[in-house]
Amino acid sequence: MAYIKRTGMTAEELREHKRALQQKAYRKKQDAAGKAPRKVFATEEERRAAHAARQKKWFDRKKQDREWRDQWNAYHRVRYRAQAGPPKPRLTEEERGARQKAYRESYVRPEPTAARKAKWSARARARWAEYYANETPEQRALRLAAKAFYRETEVQPKVREIVERIKYDFAKATTEVMRQAVADEWADTGLSCWLTAKALWYYDVAKVMAEYGYGD
Structure with missing residues (x-):
């Protein structure tokens, strides 16, 4: 090319x-x-x-x-x-609320009656009486040691914490009406919580509670 x-x-x-x-x-x-x-x-x-x-x-x-x-x-x-089948009908707000309320109530365990509580207490007392009757000295010593250790490490710190909380609530209340309300609230709590009931026995707390009608 x-x-x-x-x-x-x-x-x-x-x-x-x-x-x-x-x-x-x-x-x-x-x-x-x-x-x-x-x-x-x-x-x-x-x-x-x-x-x-x-x-x-x-x-x-x-x-x-x-x-x-x-x-x-x-x-x-x-x-x-x-x-899925035919479409489900849409619920109204009232129907939905009623169904939710029924569902919430369905899985809540009912409060035991007084007769059932008494039956449980009788069974527990019978079991403990049988255990104490057959308890050996070694088992008794171990049980008391574990009980004392539990009180020192678990019960006492929690009770002291509740005591401080009660004193703090009383100190925070500024009027007599508020202090009476605090005393009523802690008295109601002590009926259902044995730790709170134990804290209410303490001298400084019991003295304040006695001023508002909850003394011995």
């Missing part, structure tokens, strides 16, 4: 010129290796057509995937409705 001066060439002419030089060099290598010459290069229109075909194939596959996913979701929606 004769040499062509590059000055004054358009971009398309220069591209074709470089492609011809590449094709010539490639064919020389093929001839030297004893191989058949390579096919001619695809034109710009053929390359663009092949690229468009690849794009169309990719978009068609994405479209098929989207259609399949929509069909899958529609199938499961129909299946869910068939299994």
Whole structure:
């Protein structure tokens, strides 16, 4: 191929010129290796057509995937409705509140009656009496040691904490009405909590409680 001066060439002419030089060099290598010459290069229109075909194939596959996913979701929606049955009626606010209240009351254990409490106490006294009757001196010593350790490590710190809390509440009250309310509250708490009842025996607390009608 004769040499062509590059000055004054358009971009398309220069591209074709470089492609011809590449094709010539490639064919020389093929001839030297004893191989058949390579096919001619695809034109710009053929390359663009092949690229468009690849794009169309990719978009068609994405479209098929989207259609399949929509069909899958529609199938499961129909299946869910068939299994769920007819739609449930919507509750009013009053009905919903009543159902919640009934549910909360359903799992709350009812307060034991006085007869049941007495029966439990009789059973407990009978069991402890049987245990004390058959207790050995070694078992008694171990039980008393564990009881003393429990009082020192568990009961006494908790009772002292409650005592400080009672004194703090009395000190925080500014009027006699508020102090009477504090005394009533702690007296009610002492009826249901044996630790609080024990704290109310302490001298400084018992003296204050006696001023508001809860003395011995």
